[in-house]
Amino acid sequence: MPVLPEPWLRGPIPGVHPVLAPILYAFQQAREDLDRHTAPLTRAQIWATPYGRGSVAFHLRHIAGSTDRLMTYLRERQLTGEQLAMLAAEAEPAELSREQLLSAMDQAFREAEDVVRALDPSTLAAPRTVGRQHLPTTIAGLLTHIAEHTARHVGQAISAAKLAQAAV
Numbered sequence: 001m002p003v004l005p006e007p008w009l010r011g012p013i014p015g016v017h018p019v020l021a022p023i024l025y026a027f028q029q030a031r032e033d034l035d036r037h038t039a040p041l042t043r044a045q046i047w048a049t050p051y052g053r054g055s056v057a058f059h060l061r062h063i064a065g066s067t068d069r070l071m072t073y074l075r076e077r078q079l080t081g082e083q084l085a086m087l088a089a090e091a092e093p094a095e096l097s098r099e100q101l102l103s104a105m106d107q108a109f110r111e112a113e114d115v116v117r118a119l120d121p122s123t124l125a126a127p128r129t130v131g132r133q134h135l136p137t138t139i140a141g142l143l144t145h146i147a148e149h150t151a152r153h154v155g156q157a158i159s160a161a162k163l164a165q166a167a168v
Helices: 021-038 043-047 056-074 081-089 098-118 139-166
Strands: 127-130 135-138
Touching (some): 021 056, 056 081, 056 127, 127 139
């Protein structure tokens, strides 16, 4: 199978304004990197907490959950009880497989991608608030944070995967 360049080097995304494309590139990069780096892991390695740090599973759950929560704020809504419960459970052990974890992340990305594709780029400066304190941001601020937060946790998941493999 040929190695593709990173998503942002594959050309424009049809039907997506170039200003909105980076968030979609970030999601695709996350999918590909996490699929590749978690493929050799056992279930025990997925849930291992090397040196007391977050497990690969935690980072996958957190990427999915944070994407969902931040998109809630982008849509000018407040978090639901279910979202708060999911946040509280992100680090808790569960009987989820690698495939289930990646699927949940992919689902969160797909839902976010639908919202991003429907955005009018002229609204990027529109104000939004985050959290119970209603901290100020904008649509562009939320999109930027979603992309960088995803990338940060992808890197942490990859590091956790390498540590978990080395520990065996």
